[in-house]
Amino acid sequence: MYKTNITPRIGDTDGLRHVNNTVLPIWFETARNPIFRMFVPNLELTYKKWNLIMVHTEFNYLDQIYFGYDVEIRTYISKIGNSSLNVYQEVWQNGRLRGNGTSIMVYFDFVRQESKTIPEDIREELGKHLVDLDQLEKENKEEMKNNKNKVEELDYISNDH
Secondary structure (H helix, E strand, O other), X not given: OEEEEEOOOHHHEOOOOEEOOOOHHHHHXXXXXXXXXXXXXXOOOOOOOOOEEEEEEEEEEOOOOEOOOOEEEEEEEEEEOOOEEEEEEEEEEXXXXXXXXXXXXXXXXXXXXXXXXXOHHHHHHHHOOXXXXXXXXXXXXXXXXXXXXXXXOOOHHHHOO
């Protein structure tokens, strides 16, 4: 798992004082940089060097995310195929899971316009971050239960009376 901390910007919020739903895809892309580096260590964006293409992405908004509190993006690999991989990500704030999503990426030759088999060395690196989603869900529920009593700051929206 990779962890990326992000401080929400004022521009990330909407009129209801929470982070807008259009921000999550941007944060998730930022947090995929360690995965990108496995394939292109210097992140060179050229047709000859870049070799990943996104073919699908989906997001689940589980709870509101607020301005004024940092978020943690957790990035895992949930599946490794012949030429594709599933990247599973979560956004946590104040000890609670606020959203998650999956991106399907394909190892791709942009010059030839075709997918390629993921090399064994990259496959091994990806495997270090492979997660069982059913087990992760159980662990997340336990973590949130334990965090419920530890979080001192409440979301400011709950104090708006």
